[in-house]
Amino acid sequence: MRGLAxxxxxxxxxxxxxxxxxxxxxxxxxxxxxxxxxxxxxxxPPAQTLLDRxxxxxxxxxxxxxxxxxxxxxxxxxxxxxxxGNVSLRGDGNVTILVDGKPSAxxxxxSRGLSLQQFSxxxxxxxxxxxxxxxxxxxxxxxxxxxxxxxxxxxxxxxGSAQISAGEFGRMVSALSGAYNSGxxxxxxxxxxxxxxxxxxxxxxxxxxxxxxxxxxxSQQSIDERQKRWTPSAKAGVDYDLNDxxxxxxxxSHRELIGRRxxxxxxxxxxAGGAIADRSARHDDGHDWSVDAAEGLHFDQxxxxxxxxxxxxxxxxxxxxxESNAYRNSFALPPSAQTFDELQLSHDLVKTxxxxxxxxxxxxxxxxxxxxDLESDRNRFDPRGGTIDPVTGAITDxxxxxxxxxxxxxxxxxxxxxETPLGPWRLQLGARYEAxxxxxxQINGDVLNHRSDSGLYPSLHxxxxxxxxxxxxxxxxxxxxxxDSEILNPFIDTQDTHNLRAGNPNLAPQDTWSYEAGYHIDAxxxxxxxxxxxxxxxxxxxxxxxxxxxxxxxSTRTNLPKSRSAGVEFTANGKLGPQLAYNLSGDLFxxxxxxxxxxxxxxxxxxxxxxxxxxxxxxxxxxxxxISLSRQDRxxxxxxSVDAINLVNLGYRRQLRPDLAAVVTVTDLFDGQKLHRLxxxxxxxxxxxxxQYGRIAFVGLVYSFGGQAKAKPSAFDYQSQ
Numbered sequence: 001m002r003g004l005a006x007x008x009x010x011x012x013x014x015x016x017x018x019x020x021x022x023x024x025x026x027x028x029x030x031x032x033x034x035x036x037x038x039x040x041x042x043x044x045p046p047a048q049t050l051l052d053r054x055x056x057x058x059x060x061x062x063x064x065x066x067x068x069x070x071x072x073x074x075x076x077x078x079x080x081x082x083x084x085g086n087v088s089l090r091g092d093g094n095v096t097i098l099v100d101g102k103p104s105a106x107x108x109x110x111s112r113g114l115s116l117q118q119f120s121x122x123x124x125x126x127x128x129x130x131x132x133x134x135x136x137x138x139x140x141x142x143x144x145x146x147x148x149x150x151x152x153x154x155x156x157x158x159x160g161s162a163q164i165s166a167g168e169f170g171r172m173v174s175a176l177s178g179a180y181n182s183g184x185x186x187x188x189x190x191x192x193x194x195x196x197x198x199x200x201x202x203x204x205x206x207x208x209x210x211x212x213x214x215x216x217x218x219s220q221q222s223i224d225e226r227q228k229r230w231t232p233s234a235k236a237g238v239d240y241d242l243n244d245x246x247x248x249x250x251x252x253s254h255r256e257l258i259g260r261r262x263x264x265x266x267x268x269x270x271x272a273g274g275a276i277a278d279r280s281a282r283h284d285d286g287h288d289w290s291v292d293a294a295e296g297l298h299f300d301q302x303x304x305x306x307x308x309x310x311x312x313x314x315x316x317x318x319x320x321x322x323e324s325n326a327y328r329n330s331f332a333l334p335p336s337a338q339t340f341d342e343l344q345l346s347h348d349l350v351k352t353x354x355x356x357x358x359x360x361x362x363x364x365x366x367x368x369x370x371x372x373d374l375e376s377d378r379n380r381f382d383p384r385g386g387t388i389d390p391v392t393g394a395i396t397d398x399x400x401x402x403x404x405x406x407x408x409x410x411x412x413x414x415x416x417x418x419e420t421p422l423g424p425w426r427l428q429l430g431a432r433y434e435a436x437x438x439x440x441x442q443i444n445g446d447v448l449n450h451r452s453d454s455g456l457y458p459s460l461h462x463x464x465x466x467x468x469x470x471x472x473x474x475x476x477x478x479x480x481x482x483x484d485s486e487i488l489n490p491f492i493d494t495q496d497t498h499n500l501r502a503g504n505p506n507l508a509p510q511d512t513w514s515y516e517a518g519y520h521i522d523a524x525x526x527x528x529x530x531x532x533x534x535x536x537x538x539x540x541x542x543x544x545x546x547x548x549x550x551x552x553x554x555s556t557r558t559n560l561p562k563s564r565s566a567g568v569e570f571t572a573n574g575k576l577g578p579q580l581a582y583n584l585s586g587d588l589f590x591x592x593x594x595x596x597x598x599x600x601x602x603x604x605x606x607x608x609x610x611x612x613x614x615x616x617x618x619x620x621x622x623x624x625x626x627i628s629l630s631r632q633d634r635x636x637x638x639x640x641s642v643d644a645i646n647l648v649n650l651g652y653r654r655q656l657r658p659d660l661a662a663v664v665t666v667t668d669l670f671d672g673q674k675l676h677r678l679x680x681x682x683x684x685x686x687x688x689x690x691x692q693y694g695r696i697a698f699v700g701l702v703y704s705f706g707g708q709a710k711a712k713p714s715a716f717d718y719q720s721q
Contacts (some may be wrong), residue, residue: 052130074630108351117196132475135417136430142481160706165701185240208551234254285325290322311359323345341398367419376411426463431457436454516532531569640680660704
């Protein structure tokens with residue numbers, strides 16, 4: 001990094017540069033105050049529709065006090081988050097997640113759902129949703145981009161906040177954050193500690209023909225899983241204006257997870273409608289540890305022309321995970337002695353990225369953006385398993401479990417983007433070229449796999465004002481989804497002995513074209529709009545489950561020839577009197593899958609309606625009550641379907657004094673976070689139900705000091721930036 005800093009200094013010419021982001025945040029329609037300001041106004045919109053994105057403020061979401069990023073994302077229109085933290089956008093789970101416009105290793109691969117569940121929502125100012133991202137964003141992620149914008153303080157002097165929330169079963173959330181701004185120097189940082197307790201019950205009923213007699217064999221499985229996790233975190237950032245033309249900055253974040261995991265698994269099987277022939281139990285005492293860390297450097301330079309800027313950024317992030325499991329296996333039918341085994345899971349995801357962005361505003365409200373991006377991924381996976389001697393405790397390595405997989409990928413990208421008025425319209429036109437080279441090596445067996453891809457990814461955005469309050473918008477873009485390194489490893493994961501998983505090294509990238517057109521009204525008392533969209537995928541990535549015995553199935557990934565989805569999204573928010581405000585959004589969708597390659601006959605189609613709604617009631621100047629509801633409708637899969645999910649959240653806040661507030665929240669009031677998946681093929685009927693006991697209540701206090709404490713009790717609209 002020192003060498004890079006020296007190179008940056010050689011480029012230091014011209015005058016001062018703006019704050020850098022790999023994908024700069026949208027320009028607000030008017031100047032907005034810093035996070036430290038508390039604005040007494042009811043006019044701040046909860047959502048904004050800009051040329052190439054939609055922006056959603058978390059100002060009034062009470063779940064942000066004690067919840068996670070996964071909790072608040074589930075309230076954003078078009079976004080859905082399941083019980084494991086997996087995110088989808090308009091039904092597509094291939095979503096790129098950025099923080100302040102920058103990528104991070106923690107949001108790649110299978111661990112990104114857990115990372116979202118541990119990312120504190122209290123640090124988030126707003127969410128940007130880009131369903132047809134412009135060229136300055138990576139082409140990765142067929143569903144689009146979700147950009148999490150964190151809170152920042154620009155008020156001079158010292159300011160900050162402290163919060164603590166306590167919940168049932170020992171749950172707790174605490175955080176301390178602060179900022180100091182003086183002249184050219186800006187320093188910010190924070191620490192946090194979270195304790196989470198989770199339990200879920202999974203049941204599976206499965207019917208499979210016996211491979212020899214073809215008689216139907218019925219099996220049942222139940223798993224009661226309990227988790228306890230501590231998550232300490234720390235972050236810091238510094239920015240310094242070297243002079244009127246240059247600024248530099250550095251950032252650091254570190255979050256660990258330390259936890260225990262217990263589960264009790266019971267399995268039985270026998271002839272369908274007959275007596276049970278096999279009955280066994282499996283108990284696990286497990287330990288979890290993971291760390292997400294990131295460091296960044298940036299240099300910003302204003303060049304010769306007004307507002308002409310060059311921004312350089314270097315970002316390094318790691319996601320490391322270690323999981324240890326010790327199993328005890330008992331056999332009731334037929335009776336047999338207990339056996340013991342262990343499984344150690346380990347992965348290291350390392351991402352390094354350098355980017356250079358050039359911005360040139362021109363006369364006539366025009367703008368040119370050019371950029372280059374180099375991304376390097378170095379990932380390793382090292383699961384290890386073995387049997388344990390019950391007398392000596394000696395461990396014998398199991399070569400069918402232990403394996404070592406390495407994955408290296410380099411992506412070079414360059415983009416150009418041009419924005420200009422075009423009569424009554426505003427046009428943004430861009431193109432991004434990306435070339436990827438990747439190598440996967442399964443060390444066991446010395447299996448080498450090389451893959452590469454390259455392509456041009458254009459984007460187009462148009463909008464125009466319609467009257468004083470309306471806006472019509474149009475977006476078109478091409479995206480791709482490269483398979484995650486973990487799902488390219490062909491070695492079989494046996495963590496669940498009855499539900500095995502394996503990767504597929506022959507997967508092709510998914511290619512997606514997206515089109516949308518919308519109309520929105522932003523009036524003083526009400527805002528509403530609708531967007532029609534269409535998406536066409538080639539080589540879309542999907543899970544496939546097939547039986548390998550009468551009681552064991554193997555899940556892997558494959559490409560579908562093509563799939564389509566279309567729909568109409570709608571939003572509305574406003575007031576129902578002086579004390580009651582509402583938000584409503586929905587997605588009326590249709591999806592079609594070509595699953596003929598999986599043995600299905602013809603095309604599979606479905607329609608549905610996703611809904612989200614919230615009510616904010618302010619009976620007094622210091623009290624706010626909130627209820628929010630969301631419904632994710634039944635979804636189609638190539639081999640079956642996933643049932644609807646319904647959630648209800650509650651929140652209450654009382655401003656005790658200008659610098660102190662009490663907050664009560666209840667997440668998933670009716671334990672609606674259930675995953676019911678049905679697979680029906682000629683060889684398999686699999687009925688899977690997972691009940692996530694998701695009702696979580698917190699009671700907490702939030703204290704603000706310095707600039708953030710200068711609020712009137714009636715103010716509840718904290719501007720984010």
